[in-house]
Amino acid sequence: MDKYEKRRLRLIDIKDTLCGGKIVDLARRIDREQSYVSRMLYPEGKKWKKRIADDMVDVIEDAFNLPKGWLDGINNGLDIKKERILTKQHEILLDLFDSLPKSKKNKFIKELAEEKDEIDNLIAEIKELHRNTKRAS
The missing domain is CATH 1.20.5 (Single alpha-helices involved in coiled-coils or other helix-helix interfaces)
Known part of the structure; x- marks a missing residue:
């Protein structure tokens, strides 16, 4: 699994756990359009997919007060399903x-x-x- 897929799966986890499963709430938290966020969640190979670049990783981690590197799996000790920062x-x-x-x-x-x-x-x-x-x- 490449880093972009890992980021996508972690973003899905954030959406489901911290945003009630709603893309609109996720989009609002990171101050992006809902369509843009939806495209970041597209699986690899789907037309119009947006990869989660390094600068967007910073935006997402800051918006949810996650430790740096969490989206890339560097801080695996934090399970957002069990613990909120x-x-x-x-x-x-x-x-x-x-x-x-x-x-x-x-x-x-x-x-x-x-x-x-x-x-x-x-x-x-x-x-x-x-x-x-x-x-x-």
Whole structure:
């Protein structure tokens, strides 16, 4: 298996484990178009496939706070299915969440999920407007 296939398989692992299996969430985290991310996940030999180059490895590892070399299998000790690396933002959010009473925790989770859905819908609307604008020109 070459390094590009190893990177592709690890990116699939990230998508499934840290992004709920959603390419759109993965694309948002690495600030790339969904179609670009989809092409990085194409198997070898599929037309329009994008290989995961060294600079993209850095982008992905930084976005998910993974150790350098993780996508290439250098840091095999980290299993993202069992362990998540927390950023400073994660720690702040967890501390704030832990300080809330249980009733507020449930409300916060619900509101956060609704906010995420709203953002997903806005992004879908913007992409649709963009596609329609392209077709009209």
